[in-house]
Amino acid sequence: MKKWGEIGLGVVTSIGGFLEVGSIATSVQGGANFGFRLAWALALGTICLAILMEMTGRLAAVSGRSYVDLLREHMGIRFFIIPLVAVIVPSFLVLVSEIGGVAIGLQMATGIAFRWWAIPIALVGWALLWRGTFSLVEQGTALLGLVSIVFLVGALKLHPQWSAVGAGLLPTAPSHDGAKYWYLAVSILGASISPYLYLFYSAGALEDDWNIEYLAVNRVTAGVGNLFGGGLALMVLVCAAVVFLPRHIEVDAYEQIALVLATPLGRTGFALFLITLCITCFGATVEISLSGAYLFAQGFGWPWSENLRPSQDSRFATTYSLLILLASVPIAFGADPLKLTNISMVLSAASLPVTVIPLLALMNDRRVMTSHANGWLGNTALVLISLLALVLFVAAIPLQILGGG
Amino acid sequence: MKDGLDLRHDVQDAQLVDRRHENIGRCDALLLELRENAPPRIAAMLIGGPARSERIGRWMTALRRLVPGHTRAPEGGVSRIPFAAVRSIGNTIELDVLRDDLPSEHLEQWLARNVICRIPGAESKKESKS
Amino acid sequence: MSREVALHHLLGRAVLDPHGRKVGRVEELRAEIELHEHGNDYVVTEFHIGSFGAVESLAGPYFARMLLHHLGRLVPYRGHVIPWNRMDLRDPRHPRTLDTLEQLRAEQDRA
Numbered sequence A: 001m002k003k004w005g006e007i008g009l010g011v012v013t014s015i016g017g018f019l020e021v022g023s024i025a026t027s028v029q030g031g032a033n034f035g036f037r038l039a040w041a042l043a044l045g046t047i048c049l050a051i052l053m054e055m056t057g058r059l060a061a062v063s064g065r066s067y068v069d070l071l072r073e074h075m076g077i078r079f080f081i082i083p084l085v086a087v088i089v090p091s092f093l094v095l096v097s098e099i100g101g102v103a104i105g106l107q108m109a110t111g112i113a114f115r116w117w118a119i120p121i122a123l124v125g126w127a128l129l130w131r132g133t134f135s136l137v138e139q140g141t142a143l144l145g146l147v148s149i150v151f152l153v154g155a156l157k158l159h160p161q162w163s164a165v166g167a168g169l170l171p172t173a174p175s176h177d178g179a180k181y182w183y184l185a186v187s188i189l190g191a192s193i194s195p196y197l198y199l200f201y202s203a204g205a206l207e208d209d210w211n212i213e214y215l216a217v218n219r220v221t222a223g224v225g226n227l228f229g230g231g232l233a234l235m236v237l238v239c240a241a242v243v244f245l246p247r248h249i250e251v252d253a254y255e256q257i258a259l260v261l262a263t264p265l266g267r268t269g270f271a272l273f274l275i276t277l278c279i280t281c282f283g284a285t286v287e288i289s290l291s292g293a294y295l296f297a298q299g300f301g302w303p304w305s306e307n308l309r310p311s312q313d314s315r316f317a318t319t320y321s322l323l324i325l326l327a328s329v330p331i332a333f334g335a336d337p338l339k340l341t342n343i344s345m346v347l348s349a350a351s352l353p354v355t356v357i358p359l360l361a362l363m364n365d366r367r368v369m370t371s372h373a374n375g376w377l378g379n380t381a382l383v384l385i386s387l388l389a390l391v392l393f394v395a396a397i398p399l400q401i402l403g404g405g
Numbered sequence B: 001m002k003d004g005l006d007l008r009h010d011v012q013d014a015q016l017v018d019r020r021h022e023n024i025g026r027c028d029a030l031l032l033e034l035r036e037n038a039p040p041r042i043a044a045m046l047i048g049g050p051a052r053s054e055r056i057g058r059w060m061t062a063l064r065r066l067v068p069g070h071t072r073a074p075e076g077g078v079s080r081i082p083f084a085a086v087r088s089i090g091n092t093i094e095l096d097v098l099r100d101d102l103p104s105e106h107l108e109q110w111l112a113r114n115v116i117c118r119i120p121g122a123e124s125k126k127e128s129k130s
Numbered sequence C: 001m002s003r004e005v006a007l008h009h010l011l012g013r014a015v016l017d018p019h020g021r022k023v024g025r026v027e028e029l030r031a032e033i034e035l036h037e038h039g040n041d042y043v044v045t046e047f048h049i050g051s052f053g054a055v056e057s058l059a060g061p062y063f064a065r066m067l068l069h070h071l072g073r074l075v076p077y078r079g080h081v082i083p084w085n086r087m088d089l090r091d092p093r094h095p096r097t098l099d100t101l102e103q104l105r106a107e108q109d110r111a
Helices: A002-016 A021-034 A039-063 A067-110 A114-131 A134-157 A162-168 A178-192 A195-207 A212-244 A259-300 A314-332 A337-350 A353-362 A366-372 A376-403 B007-011 B049-056 B058-065 B103-114 C054-071 C101-110
Strands: B015-017 B023-026 B029-035 B038-047 B079-082 B086-089 B093-095 C003-006 C014-016 C022-035 C040-050 C079-083
Touching (some): A002 A134, A021 A039, A021 A178, A021 A259, A021 A337, A039 A162, A039 A353, A067 A114, A067 A195, A067 A259, A067 B049, A114 A134, A114 A314, A134 A212, A134 A259, A195 A259, A195 A353, A212 A259, A259 A314, A314 B103, A353 A376, B007 B038, B023 B103, B029 B049, B049 B058, B079 B103, C022 C079
Antiparallel strands (some): B029 C003, C022 C040, C040 C079
């Protein structure tokens, strides 16, 4: 069955495309400060993301419309402005951070300061979006991103106490530095459950012409794909825990993070870390730019598709071009990429309610979802995620102030 | 089921497409004609930024006035389409109009002419996987 | 003489009965096709008035009904479906019903 090929590709794309600057930075900081004890935050974030992606994917496959499309029609323009702003602001900051990630990787590789790389990176990303099709952009970067499996290799070579890793998957209260612990938990959650991820996934389902026959593909891609991807992020945390915690190294620069792979794998590890950082962050750069363009285009009803020529969807093309080029400016001016990453992750976490809670209404709307509306299990999960989102909304910024570096 | 139309749920903010099934925006406002001794009639749909701004609030309309480009759009950049132009209502609302004739498409066309097409590669066919 | 009003100016408006008592807020308008020789018109046949107002706007009719089903006893909700000719729209900003609250409730209980 052809669908197995699509499932396989979907899973592989999810794995290769999972890591990006946010998940790398927050997992490393989590591991460096609290060992394996924040593994539960990664697990929780990954599960929530898988559920949200499955739902927005199912929404698109069944209704033939993206989540943003339905959101605008459902809420009306007056209320739609709220999620529009609440998503684009953190997403833009994440976008800046991703460009920062690539820039730092190139700085470590070449010695040329990261500021000089900002605009070239944006231009290359822009060129890919300008000329590439959706499949090329999404799958191309994700397949290259499979290099991030090096973190699994590194973790295995470090011989962590796997039973302790397992224990970390259950939430425990911190023995010290409570504010920092919860702040890092929030930033890990924000990195895992970024709204641009499931919004992009929903639009991507339409770019790939998904219909009702793709429900199984959707479930496996969203579920299994993210599970493995989350597992990779866990390996990043494990590496950081083993390398940094015993030496009490305070991680406050990306250059230190390279040790995470350099320690177990030597110079090859260092090189592979740089390659992974550059590729995964670059993939996220183009993905977030596209995601922002989908948000505006679908919200306002413009023609849109990454498969169209730019002249056929000029406002859409202008939007992603502006986003990616403007995002390079703070980095070109020397903004601290790691600090930006931390702030953007927390803001992502705080913005969750406006895109999670409307899903409750849409996933139960029989006219949209027909017989594929949420059952009690899906609704329970969504209600719990909504409650988590509300907790994050309230706690994220205070924790950033109290516990952030 | 029901052969009626829910105006807020099915029409307002719905995606609109033209004769060639190309996106031409959303129903940003729906105009009703109130008549004596006759039921209100759906007169027309409005598409365009100013119609949206009016719904969002006065502050949005004021903000819009700061943007210069729009003032050059014909009819203020708002398309008024008689409801009689509706061909079908489903996931999208199909209208018997052409994108090129609509004032609300001014920005799209302006950008295509003056910005997008000046950059190489804008018109080249993308190789798409089927 | 006919006047034009935008739908979004009607939605969410408080609707009063002839005695000035609040019936609810305009939640939805239902329309149907009217066939003519010169073309088809869509005309408004019903006004859906309810006490949920904003919640229904945000959540949509299906979710609102589901919420109702679960919270029904806690949250008093009254919805009315009023035919177009039982609505007084001389001032669209202040729509009124032609029937009193008692008549509307009686009509509702009969249905």
